[in-house]
Amino acid sequence: MLHCMDEIELFRRLGLALGIGLLLGLERGWHAREDAEGSRAAGLRTFALVGLLGGLCGWISLFTSPLFLGFAFLALTMLVAVAYWVQIDGDDDLGLTTEVALLLTFALGAVALLGDMAVAAASAVMAVALLSLKRVLHGWVARIRRFELAALLQLAVISVVILPLLPRQGYGPGGTLNPYELWWAVVLVAGLSFLGYVAMRVAGARVGAAIAGLFGGLASSTSTTLALSRMVRGDSGLGPSLAVGVVLAGAVTFLRVLIVGTIFCRDLLGPLAWPLGVMGLTGLVGAGGLALAARPQRKASSDLKGVTNPLALGTALTFGAVLVVVLLGTYYLRLWFGEGGVYVVAALSGLTDVDALTISVARLSRNDLALQAAAVAIVLAVSVNTSVKGLIALVVGGRDFGLRVLGVYAIVLAAGGATIWLSS
Structure with missing residues (x-):
């Protein structure tokens, strides 16, 4: 059981939580590298500390209650919300990406301590990749035509919404018509x-x-x-x-x-x-x-x-x-x-x-x-x-x-x- 983990395992998991924070902080810090010192919402050190905090809160929850981790996440969310409110007072076009990434870092730190380390590490890498593709993704969005977006949504509807609801059995002469297979072909x-x-x-x-x-x-x-x-x-x-x-x-x-x-x-x-x-x-x-x-x-x-x-x-x-x-x-x-x-x-x-x-x-x-x-x-x-x-x-x-x-x-x-x- 995790609450019986030895010190080596504990430090491995806390090290991963810290590493996740450093990885996300590196990307966010590079993104805001031209901002003046002290004007950044969160940098490399903040992300590293939040990742480690997530791991420690997860560890403490093993000896207290799972509610402790939930309250810790809620407290961090309130702190981030206050910081965002202070920043947005002078900038109406301020995004939420860094704040959401900060909360994600805490969550991944907790997963690194309580769950599958590979899942936590892979999720962190995917998050960093997604954050670094800002210009590419925005460029794609700018090039999408209205009917192309509608087509993508239609594909999602016919595949994710309709297909699982159809019966998988044959109807009609010789059981020729199988609704699920017919729609899967579509x-x-x-x-x-x-x-x-x-x-x-x-x-x-x-x-x-x-x-x-x-x-x-x-x-x-x-x-x-x-x-x-x-x-x-x-x-x-x-x-x-x-x-x-x-x-x-x-x-x-x-x-x-x-x-x-x-x-x-x-x-x-x-x-x-x-x-x-x-x-x-x-x-x-x-x-x-x-x-x-x-x-x-x-x-x-x-x-x-x-x-x-x-x-x-x-x-x-x-x-x-x-x-x-x-x-x-x-x-x-x-x-x-x-x-x-x-x-x-x-x-x-x-x-x-x-x-x-x-x-x-x-x-x-x-x-x-x-x-x-x-x-x-x-x-x-x-x-x-x-x-x-x-x-x-x-x-x-x-x-x-x-x-x-x-x-x-x-x-x-x-x-x-x-x-x-x-x-x-």
Whole structure:
């Protein structure tokens, strides 16, 4: 028990409490290094003493009552509040960061004495890292658009609030509709899309069409293809560079589908890894060839104004509805026509959405659909979707641009088909 700890253990824990105070005090002292002596709310020595005080109060509470530690924290809070009130009298824009950090130092000092030392030390390091990132975090906040903040909140609602409340059992024909798994699919696809959007928002406009294609494939390769094709329509000189972005977006789609499929059925990793891996690698090589063939462009813009935030709540709900239709369609067509019915659904789904079909087939393969048949259906859907994106590039971006993209995609589809045939 802690109240029976020997002197060595006690001094180790008090040393950690002191070290936590010194660490937080060092960061706060450096932050206020240009302030005049005596004008700082708390510096290195104050933080070190508060950390040690937290440890000692925790030790004393072992021999008196846990209430002692609570009253000590309350007394420190009142002292800090008075000091803050005195300071704010002449400065209406004074923050509370140092005061909160001081209270946190006391709490971590107590944890170092009473609880897990590793947790106390790790928490102190995380607190210092957070304090030191002030300018970076404020810069991010300044760059966030209103609809992006709304999207982040929507992601939190659908994942943290709604998902845990849904039942984990099948409903409908054959128990096909599992509310928890359906909504988890919505969260997964929306989260991947939002991650891709954020990455494209941060780096795409500065780095170029290639980075935009990589991140756009994670968000939505179809919308990325449409956006880049529209740019080519506005300036045909960008065609060679933007074709690289379109092909990269398509290559990333193969890898994304592989990840989504294996998340819902781990056994699909083997049957899917070869065809989708070969198709993705072929796409990357093809994009490299297009990049080498393209002449340097003075205007390699990748502003991607045509690519919007993919995490609107309506988009997530629409995906859920499409997934339900695909699940029911797959169930009934397979019931009526066997594996051939699954292939029909796969081909039709590839015209609009690949993720819904991938999730549907992956769930079926956990029960009674052969893994090889599931892999063929997913590859078929991705192949149809790839052909659709090639046609978009041709129709929207023009003949030269479309032929560049379709040339690579034809090789990609041939490689995927050959891999499926050899592995069957």
